[in-house]
Amino acid sequence: MHHTTSNSVNSPGETITDGLTALDGLFADFLRWIPRLFDPERGGFYYALSSTNQPEFEADIESTCAAMAAIDELGLLPSVTDSVRARIVNFLQERQDPESGYFFDRQNEMREVERLRGRALNVSLKTLSMLGASPLHNLPGQDKEDQTLEHLWSEAAFAAWLDARPWHNSWLAQDNIQAQTSLIRLLPQAQQEARVAQAIAYVRSRQDTATGHAGGGTPYVVLSGSFKLALFCRDFGRPVPLAQQIYASTLECIREEDCLDACWLRNPIELVEVLAPQIGGIPPSELADIVRISAVNASAFLEPDGGFSRKIGQSSASPNEIRLGLGAAEGDWNASTQLAARVRPALYRLAGQKQPALPWSNDFGQALHAAASGR
Template sequence: MTKGLENILEGGDRLFEGFFEWLEGQYDAASGGFYYARSSRDADAFTTDIESTAQALGIIERCGLQQRLTDDIKADLVRFFQSKQDPGTGYFYDADPKMRKDDVMVGRALGYSVGALRTLGAAPLHPLPGNRNMAPAYCRAPEAYAEWLRSISLANSWRGCDRLCNSAPYLSQMPQDEREPFLREALSYFESIQDPETGLWGEGTPYVRISGTFKLLTFYNRFQAPLPRTPEIYRSLLHALRSEKAVDMCYIRNPISLLTSMKLRIPEEDVLEIAEITLRNMARLKRADGGYSREIDHSPPAPNVAQVKQGEYYPDMPEAVPLGKGEIEGDMNAGTQAILIRYTLHELGGLQGRKLDIADSVFSSLRAGTGR
């Protein structure tokens, strides 16, 4: 790529000044987990949570900082995730009982916890919900699965596609011969409801539909299935970047992740334009505390309903699960996406080897808790 792209990406790296110090400040030695935001740790109403802790670990791993964590810190992280597993169901739950009512949060917590434990060289203490008796009822027969797929509303593409993808972990745990009829139902249904002109799924603003499409792409990638109508998706994506206001970090990250996952040959001038737009949008969400906010005006207090903007409604809307106060502050959800954007842009430009310059002092003062 040209020197112009290198200069753009070097400028983007300056947006991470103070970020890793902010990340370090989210760690809680007593629980072994990470808080969602500064306002989370400053209020007694909130605790460290599964998603934020897994996201923090993901940032640490992606940025090559694992060696800075002591064995005691790693052991406390293992205990944090293991303590969240319900021995009766195999699922992982946060303290807020409302979290159990949101199937997307429950599915994400399962994937995050199992993945984090694997990264840390550990395993769950109890069997996972991988058999037919513990998995959702729709996994018991392809016909039931097809009926469930069609019951999911796509009035908000982002949330609806997120719910559809929530079935992927259950399918992946099935033996291949049992999985195939379920997979055929899913892929056939998805292709039948894809917009032939835009390549997108569901309803909503362009960024909402692109975000929904990105969610579905994770399903396709999980089962090595080709994504249909990629040229149409690319045109829709470019149009949104050029004409829509990105008021949410997901509106900045999802198009970039969608682009790289589609593995298209992108003209160099498009890569330059995409990188400039993306980093300009990201800069608007950088906060004085060193982190990033999910939304342009503030950090959403309950990220599980942040996909739905004020005044919108769709069936099966989840109950809010607050993780912070929603102040103008950095939050872990936005922080992990900012790091993904950075590394994805470098991949898009063929500059994967460029690492962030992170001060040696970061994580050097972390101490493990005493709850053993």
């Protein structure tokens, strides 16, 4: 599916700042939406507003960490009261399994999904650190009998694991790899470096030399796979292989393909930000295009409640194989954190500009405190 060619050129006189202003206009009620999702009983955040009054749903780990990532990126962490911070720390610490060291929701099947175990570990550790706290129990790998790191113990075991990823879907395969970040960091230094080098070399062996992408899928799916590779490389301070080719095909995708998923807003922008230093920066005319198209695309995901939905006019009920909501026409954390904590800050950084404060910033801390107190 393709846009008209008007997507490829800037409107007369349109600047990077014009695009950023249009993007900011979408966040008019965002900070009023966030406190409505806090669970005063358990201490975390629900995924969407309709989840707050359904008995099968509870506040969950990914939504809570997504909320805190957005609050932090928007510069609002200092306004979060000590009592709310303590509630969130307690929420995460209570969900760490003392035997395995992983973090699991209590109300769903996330412990059965390997990819989610790694994701939840990554985001829980990051959020606890953000709040000046630590896990209560040993992490995976700190017990010598831990079988969950078996695929990382040797080159042969990791090669077999890499081969077994679902390479027909570039994003899914490389999300599996990126989800190993926290586990790899638990290995001895020499073994860490060996596994990181092995993972990058393996993906390089699968890359298309023309586009830089590895694995199968539609243009946005293969782009999203390269985005996961870029995050993995950035986490370990390694260059992204075929960076110039990936950038060129990413720009082509942004300009020509229909953006039908809010993740497809975040993935190319953060990918471009990782690639920019490697390829010598982004030309201003191309950045103006990226910002303008991103603002237009983002407007399609804005919902009346002030949040953003994962799909156009519909939240994704099961954003990562686990059901967290009803899939109604409403904002959800899977999309909203992409826009607030990833897309907007990255575009401002690429533009060399400081993010302005959003409406309701001055009232946010007290509104969240009141929500946490059940008022």
